[in-house]
Amino acid sequence: MKTKSLYPYYLIWPALLVYCVFFVLPALIGLFYSFTDWRLDRETLKFIGWDNFKQIFSDKTLILALKNTFIFAIVTVIGKNVLGIALAIGLNMRLKSKNLLRAIFYSPSILSVLVISIVFTPMLRTDGTINKFLEAIGLGVFGQSWLTNPSIVIWTVALVSIWQHTGFQMAIYLAGLQSISKEYYEAATIDGAGVWSTFSKITLPLLLPAININLMLTLIGGLKVFSEVFVLTGGGPGNASQVVGTIILRAFGEGNWGMGTAINTLLFAAVTVISIPLLIFMRRKEVAE
């Protein structure tokens, strides 16, 4: 009996071993290096305590990068989820072309960020398609140097990311919506419930598991942002769109690998500290409903 009850755990071991070797161990090694002066031009390693971390917080560019990372994370979490829910509800209705539309909205998320960059970079130039379109519809006054104006560049990158990934969030919400029994809606219709009360009293609460998954995915993805910024702006102009991910690359580029691993450790800690309490909070809400 005892052997039988342990049997499922045996199946976990191979995966656990791979996880430990390829994730836990490198993470611990990285943690160790973040307390050293590991550099390209040094033959030996020296333990330097908290020096790397002290230096990080005296670096104005890193403070800017942290601010940009949070702007990107918040904007994309809101954008991807609000639009994702709206699209999912729209495409959960009885539309003739709903399958085609689902495929169209989902398709950007399967493209490489590099492809997105190649497409969007010329479009976002001052003389690019987007400004020409705005001009054509009489909104030329809103034209911008989308990727070279330091005050809006991180917002532009966030919008491109929302455009690319909303379809993925939509797919998860669609799955969530289709798991809600139609009986609830039939009952609500009989009771004469309006559109808003049906949405707020039935759809939203029963969609909470999907919302939780999407919130966690978009939040963690937002805090770890790198590729979108790297390919669209390289952190520029100047340092205007630097995020923590590109700052880590910069530290490695300067040959300061100890510093790079220290910033990475901080990013890991920040993602953990923000996401785990949020997950616990959301799970509780889910149970309460």
Add this chain to the structure above:
Amino acid sequence: MNHKMKKAATGVIASLLALSLAACGSNSNSPAGTATNGGSGSSGGKVTLELAISKSSQDSAFVAQDLLDAFEKETNIKVNLQLLPAEQTATVLQTKLAVDETPDIIQYNLASAVTDLNLERNFEILDSEPWVDRLLNKDVLSANDHVYSFHVSQDTGMQGVVYNKDMFKELNLSIPTTFEEFLAVCEAIKASGVTPVFMPFKDNWAANIWPAAAFADYAAKNDPTLFDDLNSNKKKWTDIPEFATLLDQQYQVFKKGYTNADILSDSYDMAVGKFLDKEVAMMFMGDWLIENVAEKDPNIHLGLFAIPSSKDASLGASPLGGQLFIPKKAKHMAEAKKFLEFIASKEQAQKIVDAQGYVSNFNDVTTPKLPDYKQEIVDNYITPKKTVLTMDAHMLVDRSELYRNLQDEFAGGKTPEEVLSAWNDKFAQLMKDKGVAGF
């Protein structure tokens, strides 16, 4: 019966396994063995050399397909190019060197290799290579009294204002010798409907051409020990108000509308096209741009004059760029050295020197008649000793953050004073990290 079947099946599987392992072993050992022996194809396998090069240097004479084909034909050694993204070249190479995934040959800049790639630790000393005795000028390939790099030329890259001589002639313009004269030239060109200056500052390094020459010219004329003082922390970048003036000059060229509109969206790889299409008249750049344009259209006549930051400024001379290096941990060391030997051979070196108009660095290779623009540089600047080694040659640390700050100036995020202040802080931190005395 069932038991026998199992035994037979186990036997077959074990035999197949042993066979496949043996096959894997022989495959994986083959190239290594070849490399150790130094022979190309001596054990039947063909060696492929990995040559890493920045994408911005892909027009290098060392990686021309006919040269690589001729090398393969003669030695049966293939050369595979690893094109690295221009802005990430240093990072990618640092990582490759750190994790021992080293290419067999790297094309890089000697001065930058000293600061970026830890030359002494990572690269092979080439003092005893057969071509070294034929060198006319070992210094341009050396650091710390050792030859670390390879080139067939002893030219340094000259940096200043690349200009379209035909346009200047048509508009009856002469080469400006002061900043005020330069602005007047820009105004005349703009009035003719051509963009006076192309600034491709999406590539932030391009914003450094003006200050790199102008700062060096200022130091040479006013304070010859300035860079030594900066490198020993006796002076700070913010201590020299003239630096801010020089930065502001370049900004004024943009602010007065003498440049392309979208300078932070336009990149260096557009430059050749802009000159070919006669859209622009000038650009702050090196003489390599003139070579690149001449390759596409020899009928366009470009020249180079000194950055007009002060009266009669000197032309910037950058440290020789684009040498070949062999990492100490190259997997095919012998073949990599053979590749350098091949290029250094009298026949191949002469071909390259003739095609590129180089000043030969080998005593048995003849310097050809120089292209007009190069002869003018020699006559106007090199012979009368009106050149100055650019600021970059004196820097001991990675300059990327300076370039970002310069880009920030054009994005409206920093004044020249703020650029210098930010760079001062970063420079001090990088020098301290490097363990330089005084920081």
